[in-house]
Amino acid sequence: xxxxxREPADQHLGEELVRLASADNFRDLAGSGEGHPTADGxxxxxxxxxxxxxxxxxxxxxHALGSLGITAVYDLRGDHEVEAHPDVPVPGAAWHHVPVGxxxxxxxxxxxxxEAALAAMHGVYRAFVEHPAARASFGxxxxxxxGTDGAQLFHCTAGKDRTGWxxxxxxxLLGVPDDVVLEDYLLTNTFSTATREKYLALIAEHLxxxxxxVYEAVMVADEAYLRTARAAVEASYGDLRTYVVDGLGVGPxxxxxxxxxxRA
Numbered sequence: 001x002x003x004x005x006r007e008p009a010d011q012h013l014g015e016e017l018v019r020l021a022s023a024d025n026f027r028d029l030a031g032s033g034e035g036h037p038t039a040d041g042x043x044x045x046x047x048x049x050x051x052x053x054x055x056x057x058x059x060x061x062x063h064a065l066g067s068l069g070i071t072a073v074y075d076l077r078g079d080h081e082v083e084a085h086p087d088v089p090v091p092g093a094a095w096h097h098v099p100v101g102x103x104x105x106x107x108x109x110x111x112x113x114x115e116a117a118l119a120a121m122h123g124v125y126r127a128f129v130e131h132p133a134a135r136a137s138f139g140x141x142x143x144x145x146x147g148t149d150g151a152q153l154f155h156c157t158a159g160k161d162r163t164g165w166x167x168x169x170x171x172x173l174l175g176v177p178d179d180v181v182l183e184d185y186l187l188t189n190t191f192s193t194a195t196r197e198k199y200l201a202l203i204a205e206h207l208x209x210x211x212x213x214v215y216e217a218v219m220v221a222d223e224a225y226l227r228t229a230r231a232a233v234e235a236s237y238g239d240l241r242t243y244v245v246d247g248l249g250v251g252p253x254x255x256x257x258x259x260x261x262x263r264a
Contacts, residue, residue, distance in 0.1 A: 023061065025159035025191045026052040029167055031184060035264055039175040043264040049145065049152055051167050053159035053192070054081075057088040066091030071150030074141055076100045076162040090153070096144060100137045100162045101127060108218060117217035121161075122228045128165045129232035129243065138166060139248030146250070146258035158195075160188040160221045165229055172240045173255075174262055188221040196220070 029051055030036055030044035037043060050070065054077065057065070070093045075082060078099050087095060103120050111117045128134050145152055156162040164185050171181045189196075196219045203215050237243040244250050 023052050023055055023057060024195055025188055026050065026065075027187070027191070029170060030262070030264075031180075036171060036174075036176045036180055036184065038263070039177065042175075044171065044174055044176065045262050045264040047151055048262055049154070049170070051159060051163050052153060052155040053163075053195075054085050054155060054157050055087040055090070056085055057090075062088050062090055065153070066093070069151045070153050072096060072144070072148050072152045074098050074144065074152070074154040076137070076141070076154060076156040076166070078102065080105065081157055085157075093153070098137050098141050098144070100134050100156070101131065102156065102161060103218065108215075111214050111218070114213045114217055117214050118224075121217060121222070121225050124161060125165065125225045125229040126232050128162070128229050129236060129247070135248050138169075139244075139250050141166060142170075142244065142248065142250045142258060143254050146254035158188070158192065158219070160192070161225070164188060164221055164226070168226060168229075169240055169244065170258075170262065173244065173259060182223055182226065185226055186221050186223065 027050065028035075028046050029049040030046040035043040035046050047068065050065075050068070055062075055065075055073070070090055073087065073090055073093045073095045075087055075095065075097050076099065078101065081102075082097065089095065101124075103124055107120055111120065128138070141154060145154075154163060154166060168181050168185055171184060172178075176184075196216075199219065200212050200216060204212050207215075233240060233243045233247075237247050241255075244255060245252055
């Protein structure tokens, strides 16, 4: 398997988690090493949930994912995204389409300034909390995860917004400190550097250098975006648990079952 940058072996899994060459934002929700710390002195369990960008996998990487015991893949992309770049199947895993709206493509193509791009991104993150369809999809995602055995993987296109918000919610519910949740969210900018630079170079070539700053705002994970979604949670629900139970419709027993699986 073609790889770069290996993470430390997890003593509980007894195997090394290998960074995928063909899905650069694939990683364990729990982080590396012993897993993200929680406020009660525990850790997030590794090998339970994985997150990624779209699964445009080589055969070797698809089989590497299969070797992790992944039984379910949840694709958060819209219909047009799935049609343009269908996931490569992961051996042994059932594929589930749980679409969450991102930035509409016609809106992306019409962005005229960095300010417009930033406004669009903040609107996307507010919609994760305020839009009924987005809440229904995130609720379905967490409920399915709670009722499914084995390791599971969720992803969108870049693995940064829809996937990033779902990951931040789960880590927050587990009691991972806010600064660690933010650091984990921002890792997308590190892991996806090569991909982002490639597309920004194409933008500079075809649309002009002045458009790079406009579209860069759409291609990065930004602390301000995450703050917007958290502020929307606080305004409408008060806290993450109420957002998940009342806003997303996840049953309390389902939520507890999922969180228990994620606690080391």
